[in-house]
Amino acid sequence: MHELIEGSKAVARAVALCRPDVVCAYPISPQTHIVEALSGMVRTGGLVDCDYINVESEFAAMSVAIGASAAGGRVYTATASQGLLYMAEAVYNASGLGLPIVMTVANRAIGAPINIWNDQSDSLSQRDSGWLQLFAIDNQDAVDLHIIAYRLAEEISIPIMVCMDGFVLTHATDVVDMPTQEMVDAFLPPFTPRAALDIEHPSSMGMMAGPDIFTETKYLAHRAMLGAIDRLEAASKEFAEVFGRRAGLPVRVLGTDDDAAPGRHGQIAVIAMGSVLGTLEAVLPSLREEGVDVHLIALGAFRPFPSEALARAIGQASRVVVIDRAIQVGIGGVLSGAVRRAMKGSPAPLHSVAAGLGGRPITQDSLAGIVRRAHAGNLGDLTFMDLRDDVIEKVS
């Protein structure tokens, strides 16, 4: 049923429909509305047979999630920014133990300087943690991705971060087609853990591994992550069969149903993740009218990184523009680094555009200006969009 609903509340309802056994979280902006809604549902009976645990830190949140998942429970937590970094040790541990925890990351900048607003530095800093990272374009996508995430995580025994832009999505009220319990139950079977603490069959989890076996564990994790691309696509297809809409595609050329659609490929490929795609979509028609031959690629998954599908989606574009919502200081954009790798020997120049850091508004005008400069051939390798020269001059 279509409802006008805040993103956080919609996500909380979607998580509740997935019937978690345990929700544990530590409050941090902009994740708070999600966990507030869930704690309310547990109290009022909207979410039954579920325990909501108020923990004392994000490190504890992920640790409680680890214990609960290891005991065979379906678990949910949510965090952002500093909180994700504070739990980082446990984030790596959860994936190493193969625990299919689902966590919302309400994407937010990392300090110092402290900043509560949106970019994607937090989850992208955990790119090597062994978790999947799915990125929502809008609130419908955020709702759908959580349902897909539980299905996929439990199939492959790897935890998943569902990343949604903080405030821009979490606090935005929009129309969302809320799934019914029947639909979710039809799509998401009860959790059968691959391995769990079991009274009848005692086993040791989290044992020490020496040099004789450690490389193999990393190889297998790598292989499982690569295999997750196909599994994600399959889950996305099955989702469409039950819910009547696509979600969870690792790569999508916007305005088409899949990444292979020919004819929509332009001379300039613009690649982005998250809510900025909505703004880009709004800009493109006028650019095309101006004669800028451009197509827009939505990356729905950063981990697994869908290199092959992305290369196909880029096609024969002569220029690639990547909107980077997080940068590696001293190197450049996080996303553009991964895109460059996926492009392998392609001669097309890649332009990284660091945009919307710490909540700096990403305007249609600025984005259009960037694409025009790419079209005119005068966009550099790395551009900080809307950089305030007055501030920089004062420092230098």
Place this chain on the structure above:
Amino acid sequence: MAKMNVPFLQTGALVVGNRLLEESDRSVQAWQDRPSCLTRGHRACQGCAEALAARWVLDTAMEVTDGQLMVANATGCLEVFSTLYPESAWKVPWIHSLFANSASVATGIAAVNRARGRSDIRVIAQGGDGGTADIGLACLSGMFERNDDVLYVCYDNQGYMNTGAQRSSATPPATRTATTPAVGRDPGAPFGQGKSVPRIAMAHDIPYVATATVADLRDLEAKVRTAMSHRGARYLHVLVTCPLGWGTKSSESIRMARLAVRCGLFPVFEAEYGQVTATTPIRDRVPVEDYLKPQRRFAHLFGPRGDEVALERIRRMAERNIRTYDLCREGA
């Protein structure tokens, strides 16, 4: 649990002593089919009191819960010596996650068991003094204040023995460790530092807090039974000798723990809801020197260049414990 008598020759004096008791009073270790949660073949040092204590704690808990037990273990000696893939010495459902989070992991396990209507499955979290008093204190305090249904057991060997005997906040003053060497004006660990986790636990008003040592294993067993008879957060602090870190003979582990109690430096007591309910009186008090002298970590306090000032301060610490817990009371 079905019980079979163990032949005397297999288990030694403990079992023989047990035979004089009523069946219901006998130690779980007296039975041939004892659970052996931490079984043989692990890599603990000779004389490791932590291994001994862990075995007694978990076997007792297994008996009390009729085998419905899960264990979360912090990083440390106990985890390292018991599990090097593909071998494990644990015969219980057991998980090691991280150094600092065993209390939280246990909370998660307990929460799922409760959500699934399996509150009969009980959870023990365990770790060393570093994982408890230092890096894991926040998670431990969180578990306490939420009164989660977890028994947390700290095996206190008074330092980071797994990494080579560095100082923890449970290391007593004057102790020589790898990071508080016995050099300079105030050799060893500083006076006026360190913390009592049992008293921190009591400040959370949790149902049960107790201390114990490997010198009195039946007392340890009884305290595990009491702990398991309560629901909610419980804390057991067990002094465990570390021959390697303390510089004591492997054969002296039990005696060293006994001397720690008898000199007054390690008070043995129980508390419920923040109030001390029982203390174990010192039967035959000894000077602190009797406890300190056999340990190489205190060698700098003795001999021609000994440290009478430090010794006097340690004596005062023992006196204070004896006063606080009334350990040398009349008639004891």
